[in-house]
Amino acid sequence: MAPIRAAAAQIGATVDPIGANAAQLRANAAPIGANAALSSGEGADRSVITAERTGGSGNMPAATGKAPDPEHRHMEDNERKLRLAVVGCGAVAAIHHLPALSLSQSAEAVVLVDADPGRARDLAARFGVPETATDIKSLPGRVDAAIVALPNSLHAPVSIDLLRQGIHVLVEKPMALNVPECDAMIAAAEAGRAVLAVGLEFRFFDSSLFVRNLLRDGLLGKIQRFEMHQGVIPRWPFATDFLLKKETAGGGVLADFGVHVLDLLLWWLGDWTDLEYRDDAQGGIESDCELLLALRSGDTGTVTGTVEISRTRNLANTCLFEGERASLEVGIWDPDPAIRLLLADREVALDGRARRTEGSGVDFLEAFVRQIDDFTAAIREGREPHVPGREGRRSQALIEECYARRQPLELPWSVVPGGRT
């Protein structure tokens, strides 16, 4: 079989003119008590082969327009934006959360918290945030919710503290260092009657929802195997070195990058039933790892596949699903990846991208805006967020099990004929 990239047809070429107005519809929707999510989605639901969102739990909520009409950004008094604290002013706050908040019509940052007051003040000046603080003590009463973007080891203690006081929390990934911490966070959210959302923003990519629905609806036939390769040499401008230590990061690449792709896999297919795990840590934390993973697929079956994750190599960054009827290859680590559909025993593939509204793909900024809007909608509507604590716990449990079953990863060049390693 020689797959030919002949068909460059776009999956989801949108024909719906209403889709373009989704942003306005969204902006006009009354946020409190109204289903803002659905109002923006109506147009998108009518687009061709695009990611549809027909009710049911776990579906992704609202799309927002990428360039909202400024006229619609003024809210009525009773539709005031949610007041947010951003706790932790490192790179992810500066690069993703604060730019997304400045675009969001549903929430605004009113205070930035960081142990380093200079860092908080710098970002406050850059993003026009009125106040800064060096700890979270002053937050109750001042804010409705918080984005917790601290070093991983502080996710649980700080989130628990805030949740217990009724402050809703969107916590960066990985949710915590281990499952008991996740459980304590979920319990704190219940006790404080607060929303706990986990920052796994890859779920807000249109491609992620498209794959999820395609698999859920069984369009590929029975899935026979999957194969995921995720590898990026990072160029992230870390503010601190927390990610280099087990105590503060919780692990290496599996905890850092792996949480994203494993969350997607579990969401796409189902819970894990068995696994083998290998990584290259030798007294430190892993930079490369491989999983052999059995996941629940369909109502009764399981499907086995491999996952390779690296932060020292640039890999293909794709996930391939081989089904009885067709194979699907989707780009990962990319908000608007190529998606390739190859029918079994056919030479010609369909290559394209998932689209919700005409012409515009999702970028990281848009994914973070969607995440914030979903978080605030969950708070206002008293519903679960798109990625609730329970779901964050699920990938965390898998990661923990991987570390528990760890075997050494054999690196092909460290085996020398003659026995020297």
Next chain:
Amino acid sequence: MSLTGRTVLITGATGFIGGRLAERLALEHGAHVRALVRNVAAASRLVRFPVTVIRGDVTHPGDLATAAQGCDFVFHCAYGTSGSQKHRAWINTEGTRRLLEAARNAKAKRAVCLSTLMVYGQTGDGDLDETAPRRRFGNPYSDSKLEAERLALDFSRSGALPVAVIQPTAVYGPWGGVWTEAVLRSLKAGRQILINGGDGMANPVYVDDLVSAMLLAAVKDEAVGEAFLICGEEAITWREMFGRFEKMLGDERRTVDMTPAEALDYWRGWKKEQPRLIGEGLRILKGEREIRERVQNTREGIWLRELASTILPESMQQKIKTRMAGGGRPPAPRSRELPIHPLPPKMIGFFQAKTRVRIDKAKRLLGYQPAFDFAMGMDLTERWARWANLL
């Protein structure tokens, strides 16, 4: 002297050579490894091992004092990799000076500084050993490394701190930059010129052999105040070196033979073809009517047009108008063959030289013996390159 249980500071430990050194010090010698790290994102490979990362800059005396505190040994592998050439050269010299001062203040037992073969400048045919005169090669990297090496040996001679200097040749191996990954990337993108069929000497050394030499230089008394050339055992030509990488990439020919004169001609022709800023600017304006009109209507544009209309003859004014409005030359047809990478004149000389680097001094004083022949070293390198998704 032994490295076991000792506290060792490494600069440049996120890099190719420093990274392998950190790994072996931690795993084989049970040393307490400290790494001075500027870029956290680059440390993924390093933190696989039990090492202590100290965030800091090799030119920052405060960072160096913290990092060197209580250290028995210091290995200096860092060099300037970003910023202007001038800034990189400054990091090479000033970083070395400040690090050695910090090591001296911390009463370290020894420092091993990584230098380069390039401190001998453009070498000639025949044997080369450490008695050869040091000369400038003429680029900021080589010349600043020469200065850093002098400075390090002076430090040792003055009794301030025992220092040994290692002068590696073309270092290759897993995670290799210049003589591994860059070669593969270059051969993927275009063809490499082999001067005189590539009969110049490459003097490659596998990274593990170099690291072994550095470890010996840290513990052997005879190493103090000395510089050592470190190379592999065999005589390997550039044809063999590039040929081996070429083979990793498949059957396609990715090298082209030229005499030095042909290579120089090719370089000059290539230089001439490179668009100049003003010429390229005019070509862009030619193609884009709207941009052209906007530029023409700036204050300077109007002034230039008025100037032209007063001082240039009518015929020339017409010619300019026609040329600006008309289409440019048709683009050259795209060749299916890989382009040839031009070699700057200095590199033509570098690849032409049949220099045979001698390692007798390292063998005699350090007990250095290369453990990896070229075939094995390259075989391991290929395995790594395939794993790293570079082939």
